[in-house]
Amino acid sequence: MFIQIKDFATHDGQKVSIRGWVYGRRSGGGVVFLQVRDGSGLCQCVVETATVDAFQKASELPRESSLTVSGVVRRDDRAPGGFELAVSAVEPIHLAEEYPITRKAHGIDFLMSHRHLWLRSRRPVAIMRIRHTVIKACRDFFDNRGFTLVDTPILVAGAGEDAQTLFPVEYFDGKAFLAQTGQLYLETACMALGKVYCFGPTFRAEKSKTRRHLTEFWMIEPEVAFAELDDVVMLAEDMICHVVDAVLCRHEDDLKFLGRDVEALRKVKKPFVRMTYAEVAENLRSEKTRKWLEDEILRDKIRLQGWIDELDELVKQVDAAKKATQKDKLQVQIHELKENIEDLEADLRNRPAHIASAQSFQFGSDLGGSDETIISRQFDKPVFVTDYPKQAKAFYMKESAVDSRLVRNMDLLAPEGYGEIIGGSQREENQDALVARMKEKGLNPEDYGWYLDVRKYGSVPHGGFGLGIERALSWICGLRHVRETIPFPRTMGRMYP
RNA sequence: UCCGGCGUAGCUCAAUGGUAGAGCGCUUGGCUGUUAACCAGGAUGUUACAGGUUCGAGCCCUGUCGCCGGAGCCA
Structure with a gap:
């Protein structure tokens, strides 16, 4: 048997x-x-x-x-x-040929070139298992709340959002693009089914080479009719809690194997922190934050010196080590430590610029990656940031009734410096207002006929958000790069395997 | 696109401008409970590529390519 x-x-x-x-x-x-x-x-x-x-x-x-x-x-x-x-x-x-991946240290380039084999190792296996649970937990969450899965197209017509961020593909005699969101289609579907969500791959042609970017990633996007921004925020909050609970419940061993601080994850409970963009701007510019950041630099410099001393010690131990395996283990430790040191050194080099950028933050601009990091590091729970300036955000977001310079949107920043994992908003349900916004952004309303129809026939307040699966996973697993959260990552510089 | 870093054995890394090395992996032999086992032996190189400086270049200079990280932008 x-x-x-x-x-x-x-x-x-x-x-x-x-x-x-x-x-x-x-x-x-x-x-x-x-x-x-x-x-x-x-x-x-x-x-x-x-x-x-x-x-x-x-x-x-x-x-x-x-x-x-x-x-x-x-x-x-x-x-x-x-x-x-x-x-x-x-x-x-x-009988296998000589297997290239040993149980010893490998560099990321080698491992990525052998990703098809690397997947067999314990670390990727642990991450893939957690990925499965995250996706299943998301789907269970929506299914249990009466949502219907609606699949949105992957091939879309040219005139969408900013075409520079889309991958063009040949489409018979014409041109099409790979979709970067299902949202516009979901808005139409939620008028049919009330509560809907889509889950699928999405594509961005942005030339970003950072630990938070892939050119192909998976996103789960709910869209709800008769919903305002607060409803969307609460939905996202409940969903994240459900997902984190599911992972903690089923994967404590996997998380520990990955070296994740499980206790930090346990703190992810309702209610999350809620801040408006204006509050964030004030926070970034405040004396208190500047002080906090400068103290953090001092703390990290001490931490860095500690690591450097530790490295010296390890190097001495390697020379003194008698057993071969001992030597090997030490070399692996040295390698990891060096990586951490390089990381922290780079971070420390950037930190003054980040502080300066935060201190001089101007109302109206979008939050940069470093700004998000600064905010999310101040809390041990996820942070909702709402009500951004209109000019920094997409045309379909609902204008604020209190301040016409703002829109009713929200981003969810994961704690521990991970930054944005969710972006969403209440949508503009008024046709005239929407057309005006399109024109402001230089878009041609005629290209959006079907989308505008949603506002012609029984338009209602509605909204939704998109959760980036890989970014959420990267945070939940405590990884340093999103590329480990997807079996075969697509980045700017890699299509193999 | 811009800024920075790296490229030496299958892998991870050493090597004042002066004989290219270590550990792992592989391989041969040994050991009746190993925990990334251990002990003894063995094979393994176009130092990314193309030029240049030098008596002499893995090391210095120029260019190209590749990868990594960051900025902008975003999930």
Whole structure:
């Protein structure tokens, strides 16, 4: 009977078979320890000389060879996971060629070039599992609240938003673009079904090379009829809480394996922080924030010096280390530490400019990445920022009734400096106002006939938002770059594999 | 597009302008409980590419390419 490794605990003492791949091998004279992974988990298979055939085969299996293993599950404290397989038979399915990815240190370039193989390693597996849960939790959340999934087109006509950020594709004799949002279509669909959402890939041709950008990413976008900005904010808040709860509930081990500070995630509870753009502007310019940021620089400089001292110490230890593995482990530590040091040094170099930019923040401009970071680092919960200046935002956002310079929009900034993970708004439901806004932005209303029709036939207040799955995951998993949150990332400089 | 960093063995990295090295991985042998095992031996290089300076260049200079990070823009 084939079982999955994750189910070992319920088969203690039973004879079972597993199918999987060789993750690692160690031998101790008359015993071979095969580490086998099957996608559900990792187990230690113990092969002794007495089982002559199995011992012979197990001794010769290169890493990542596929195989079936049969034996008896038994509890053993020496086994990782608490259970191991006492092997009676090993049947290789395919003997692997020399596997390029070792269990040692690799650089990001090498790993990204071998992403198709890297996916087999524990770290990507943990992240992919969490990604699955995040997506499922989002969909469950909407399904349980009476939303209907509506798939929006990926190929769209040219005249949309700023064409410079879209990927053009040939479309028979004409030109089309890859969609960068389903929102406009969702607005029409929510007038049919009340509450709708879409989930799919989306494309941005922006030439951004940062840890927060991909050219192809996935977004979940709800759109609700009879909703105003507060309704949209509460919806987003409930959704994020639901998603974080689901991940904490199912993936505490994965999170810990990734080195995520789980306690920080537990603080993500209602209500989140709410600030208006004006409050953010005041915060950024305030003496208090400047002081806080300068103190932070001092703290980080001390932290940096600590790391540099630690690095010196490690270098000395490498020279003194006798055992080869010890040396290797130290080198890996040195590598990680160097990366952290370089990161922090770069950050510290940029910090004065960020402070200056925050201090001189002018009403009317959009929040920059550094401004978002400054705000989100001040809180341990996500922060909603609402009511941005009209000029910095898209044409379809509802003008504020209190201040005509503002729109009723919201961004959600993830804590710990991760920045924007959600952008949304109440939409302009008045046709005349919408047409006027289009003209202000230099758009031709005639290109948006179908969109304007939503405002002609029973127009109602409505709104929604878009959650960037990869950015949310990057925050939830505590990663330094979004490229690890998607199986095959597409960035400006990489299309392979 | 702009600014900065990097490019040395399959991988991660060393190497005052003066004989290209270490660890891992691979491979051969040893060991009956290993935890990124350990011990002993072995093979492994167009120092990204093209020029230049120099008695001599992995190192200095110029250009090209590739990657990484940041800015702008955004999820």
